[in-house]
Amino acid sequence: MDSIVKLIATLGKKARKASKSLRGASTEQKNSALLHIASNIQKNKNSLLIENEKDLAHGKTHGLDEALLDRLMLDDERIAGIIESLEQIAALPDPVGEITDLKYRPSGIQVGKMRVPIGVMGIIYESRPNVTIDAAALCLKSGNAVILRGGSEAIHSNLALYECVKSGLSDAGLDSNAAQLIDTADRQAVLELVKAYEYVDAIIPRGGKGLIKNVTEHARMPVIKHLHGVCHTYLDRDANSQKAIEIAFNGKTRRYGVCNATETLLVHKDLAADVLEQLIDLYVDKGVELRGCEKTQQRSNKVIAATEEDWSEEYLAPILSIRIVDSLDEAIAHIDQYGSSHTETIVSESITRSRKFLTEVDSSSVMVNASTGFADGFEYGLGAEIGISTDKFHVRGPVGLEGLTSQKYIVFGDGHTRA
């Protein structure tokens, strides 16, 4: 363990130093590094696949399940995807240095804000090797140094990808310590990293609930995290039936394993007669298991009884809970009690009721007449995302380049002194 403490301190000092030089790096230099990383990956594709094969073989002999093995796997298509994502990030506008709100004050000084990097980020993730590149690229573009800690099951793939990052940084004349990878499988490294507040300004855990809980409990610096996605679609009394059916069906069935999937459908009692039967048939045809409140069950024998636990369950599976509510207030109260502050949508033609929902629902994304499936950095125009924050502090919802930055005040005078 002592050696782990030392390792983190060494990485931390190098990262802090690199973050200072990154602060002054030009957009051109950062983009050049991103494109060099992309071409390094292209050049080393064969050896990347060989290293990835080692992880897969190790995973198979150690009983990793199919889903995990699939996440771990790299092939031509996935490597092309990684390269494309680097090119996209290079093409995004540089958030660093953006000056906004520059205004003269009565004293004669001019005050504004400048967007700046946070400093050093720590990213802890599991399985998917592409996160090594995505995280390094987003941190680099936003001017942050990063310390990466991938899953031990992907160690060979991550190391090979990281070599491409390191030489890409050097190729562009940047400090190659701007991105560093923790290369030990020792789990103690995660604990030491999240304690190292002198070196790391913020931590982003990407993975299952166990990882996020562990990081949150031990971190001594701010954590940007995504806890659960228990998203709600609420079909209001004043909904257009056709929109209601399409949005509710799409929110649940577009993809099951994603955090923006609708997990609970709330239906106003006055709309239920219009839409519920048809919706239930659509879900059942699609193979979705339905768990409903008593009133829902009274309307259909295709719905089994929901338990109290169902209302706060993130299924990530073809299962949907359904509740009929008496009012908009009851819908909002249900979301407040059982929701995870991720994404909720109202389907309604009433602007008054939509505005109330927008104002009173306290989630990272609140929608009107759109599928919860839209909660996504690309769909929102962020270009790329490093995760979705369900926290309220600093950044909520999809976290792109801007979420990895902060703003400082800048002041211009012409010899101004204060009375």
Next chain:
Amino acid sequence: MDSIVKLIATLGKKARKASKSLRGASTEQKNSALLHIASNIQKNKNSLLIENEKDLAHGKTHGLDEALLDRLMLDDERIAGIIESLEQIAALPDPVGEITDLKYRPSGIQVGKMRVPIGVMGIIYESRPNVTIDAAALCLKSGNAVILRGGSEAIHSNLALYECVKSGLSDAGLDSNAAQLIDTADRQAVLELVKAYEYVDAIIPRGGKGLIKNVTEHARMPVIKHLHGVCHTYLDRDANSQKAIEIAFNGKTRRYGVCNATETLLVHKDLAADVLEQLIDLYVDKGVELRGCEKTQQRSNKVIAATEEDWSEEYLAPILSIRIVDSLDEAIAHIDQYGSSHTETIVSESITRSRKFLTEVDSSSVMVNASTGFADGFEYGLGAEIGISTDKFHVRGPVGLEGLTSQKYIVFGDGHTRA
């Protein structure tokens, strides 16, 4: 101690409930509460002064020093100041509900951001009873519930002021638990408050370094804090001598006990001959003790030797450390090593050198040709401030209403589903 845990849980639950009702409160209602609080204070002025007298008497018999007694003291003028500040906060624009960046995306959805309250704030402060009102008012206006914990030395004053807050909230038809005061002097209450992350979304400690350290070490939620103010004035090679002298003199001598006072003066070697002698005389005439590097001492026998500790000292007193530097880079490196990321200013006529300073100095306020004394919420146009954050996360620099809010995404569609 068990009773303290219970107390905090009770306060926390009430605060959480109140924060939900505050989310939907109108600007008019919030302003009405602020003005009711002001008139309650006016009406109860005499009893406020009697309660304050109790704290002062207790302080005197328990050996509080003059400075602390002065901070504790209320009189007609200070009460008028408290009332004025309530009226100012009522007159500020309401940040909650502001919608920005609403843009159509290729999918047809329209995505933007809505400014929203954070939820429940915890404010821990010392001595000055006016913080009870300022903190309650800023939290109320920004739609946050608040749990206040003032110093035990001000308990009678704080309780009397708090009564005015509570009835002001009721008078305006708001949940009076939107602001609550911890009325026990037991220090355990601070520890339990900063652990209560289920109930409190962020903590703001306002007070000495001991308090801030204690809160930061134990808090299980984000902390908005101001650690030190070791502010630098850097007089560049290309400075206008007159501006240099005025800004350097003002930054140090305007007020000594404030966090935005200049504590270290950095002078480019090529400018020293032009300005240093005159500046030293001005400081000495004003009674400022000067502690300099070797080169500074060589220029004047009015300067004693600075120790290594001087460079990171927040004097809050008529003392100034002075260093002659060989280059702009050396000045930036000095600030990086010894500064506290609060406020730094460059005096220079060179736009290239000013831009470099603005970009590379990583402080909450970075200035050009203006006194560090301007780092202040009122001077920046925030209307009021709850403190100055030297952190990089969420909010940097003076924290006004906007710093007490967050932004959620809002999405409008017209039946849009995602492919």
